[in-house]
Amino acid sequence: MQKAKKKEEYESRIKQALGVLNEVSNDNTTPRNIRRAAKDAMDSLQDKAHSVGVRASNAISMLDEISQDPNMPQYTRVRLWNVASLLEAIKD
Numbered sequence: 001m002q003k004a005k006k007k008e009e010y011e012s013r014i015k016q017a018l019g020v021l022n023e024v025s026n027d028n029t030t031p032r033n034i035r036r037a038a039k040d041a042m043d044s045l046q047d048k049a050h051s052v053g054v055r056a057s058n059a060i061s062m063l064d065e066i067s068q069d070p071n072m073p074q075y076t077r078v079r080l081w082n083v084a085s086l087l088e089a090i091k092d
Helices: 002-025 032-045 052-066 074-088
Strands: none
Touching: 002 032, 002 052, 002 074, 032 052, 032 074, 052 074
């Protein structure tokens, strides 16, 4: 019972993260390399070959790397940090 509830919560977090990443990846005011990183993080989150924990971890790693970019608009950086926070709660 508890396991199903956790899985549901994790899927909900991933859906929220995908929504924000989709907005960032379609935002033309955001530099292209950052939009590409957001798309890559989305792909990682949707890769069913890995467990939810691994998918979340891979996406966080991509977002951490790109968040150092000095060309990133501040509002985009905050959104990506929020996504990383959402995903950090996901464990295997």
